[in-house]
Amino acid sequence: MSGPVRLDDVRMSPFLRRITIFSSGGPFLEGYVLGIIGVALVKMTPELGIDEHWTGLIGVASIIGLFVGASFGGLLTDHIGRRKMFVLDLITIIVLSIACSIVQEPWQLFVLRLIIGATIGADYPIATSMIAEFTPRRYRAISMGFIAAVWYVGANVAYLVGYFLLDAPNGWRWMLASSVVPCVIILLGRMSIPESPRWLYSKGRTEEANRIVRHVYGADVVLDDETVEKTKIAKIFQWVYFRRILFVGVIWLCQAIPMFAIYTYGPRIIGAFGLGEGKAALIGELVIGTFFMLGTIPAMFLAESWGRRPLVIWTFVIMTAALAVLGVVPDATLWVVIACFAIYALASGGPGNLQWLYPNELFPTDVRATAMGLAMAVSRIGTVITTYVLPDYLASHGIGSTMLVGAAISALGLVVSVAWAPETKGLPLSETGRPDFTGR
Structure with missing residues (x-):
């Protein structure tokens, strides 16, 4: 008779799939929030008298918030648990989204978008830690890839909503309020998700952890690969872990800067290539966003069959080449522009998936959420600066240089x-999070 099965080796179940789906709500909301503001800016700019300065600030507000929320949300999550903020952050976003729809001045929208970004940023370490700690290792790459795909789904849904509301009376106000709908759906789905047993075990709360393991996985599953550790932020500044944060933060940064620019100022970029404005630009942006989403699908399986390292290296090669062609030939034909954007978007699924997977594999449970938050924060430093300066840079230097x-x-x-x-x-996870793990 076989013995008990370790949590890392269990089969996938409908309940575990539900944890992945509803934990992915934060990335969906980020994609939606960043996408919808790019559309709303088209109509709100003349109505609120928004100049280039305020366009940059409003575009970058949620990204600044993401930096702040991820930095502190991860640390708080490692200290008090994964589940407690699961509900509060969604309620906060609902209230702030309604407030965004009634603003009268650019500065009001900037402040509200800043706070929304912070709330979504705090959700990232919670959600990704929950998925990594519940999901068996055989399915971890697919589950994290699902997060990346959901980000693009959120952005594409935003562009669809924007398309239908663009010419409606007060359409941009309805756009900003529309994030209430996915928030309510995600909130209802999260109500039954328990605390992470790995986190409970790492805090010495073994009986609670075992009870949840029995409830979620069954009586013949054990969690015996965790150590009891007190969360100490100084731990992640040890060189072995700090270098991992820098690695994840930089690959996240280098994938996110062009992608954020495309989503935040997509209609302007599409127009700069002469591919249309208004609804025509939104259709072009939706097509490109679909390629971003599709790129996450092969990356989910290649991460397991090919490996994490070759996947991230070769997809960066392809992404670099695609953008270089657009830079060297800015007046290329329509099909060349579409092909290059599509190739870039498809390849982006490699680092796009791994930026979620790597930080959850390379750190132990007691600092996993903190490390995830800091890696995300590192990536957002560059995106904040870039998103703010992009409108002026694009106007001054042109699309080729950009x-x-x-x-x-x-x-x-x-x-x-x-x-x-x-x-x-x-x-x-018990092996990849060790300080002596090299992965070579």
């Missing part, structure tokens, strides 16, 4: 991946 800068950023991600990317395929 695309070449994007290619250079992707090339940096390639260099860092070659130097530091580890291989974690098929390994348990």
Whole structure:
């Protein structure tokens, strides 16, 4: 008769799939919030008298908030648990979204978007830690890939909503209020998700952890690969862990800067290539967003069959080449522009998936959420600056130069991946989170 099964080796179940789906609500909301503001700015700019300065600030507000929320949300999550903020952050976003729809001045919208970003940023460490700690290792890459896909689903849904509301009376106000709908759906789905048993076990609350393991996985499943550790923020500044944070933060940064620019100012970028304005630009943005989403699907399976390290390296090679072509030939034909954007978007699924997977595999449970938050914060430093300066840079230097800068950023991600990317395929969290793990 076989003995008990370790949590890392169990089969996937409908309940575990539900945890993945509703924990992914934060990334969906980020994609939606960033996407919808790009559309809303088209109509709100003349109505609120928004100049280039305020356009940059409003575009970057939620990203600044993401930096703040991720920085502190992860630390708080490791101290008090994964579940307690699961509900409060969604209620906060509902209230703030309604407030956004009634603003009268640009500064009011900036402040509200800043707070919404902070709330979503705090949700990231919670959600990704929950998925990583509940999901068996065989399905971890697919589950984290689902998070990346959901981000793009959120952005695409935002563009669809924006398309239908663009010419409606007070359409931009309805756009900003519309995030209430997904918030309510996600909130209802999260109500029955329990605390992470790995986190409980790491805090010495073994009986609670075992009770949840029995409830979720069954009586023949054990959780015996965790150590009891007190969360100490100083731990992640040890060089072995700090270098991992820098690695994840940089590849996240180099994938996110061009992608955030495309989503935040997508209609302007599409227009700069001469591919139309207004609803025509939104359709073009929706098509590109669909390629971003589709790119996450092969990356889910390649991360397991091919490996994490070759996936991140070769996708950065392709992304760099695609943006370089757009930079060298800014007046290319319609099909060349679409092809390059599509190739970039499809390849982006590699680092796009791994930026969620790597930080949850490379750190132990007691600091996993803190590390995830800090890695995300590192990535958002660059995106904050870039998103703010992009409107002026695009106007002053043109689309060709803008695309070449994007290619250079992707090339940096390639260099860092070659130097530091580890291989974690098929390994348990208890091994990949060890300080002596090298992945080579």
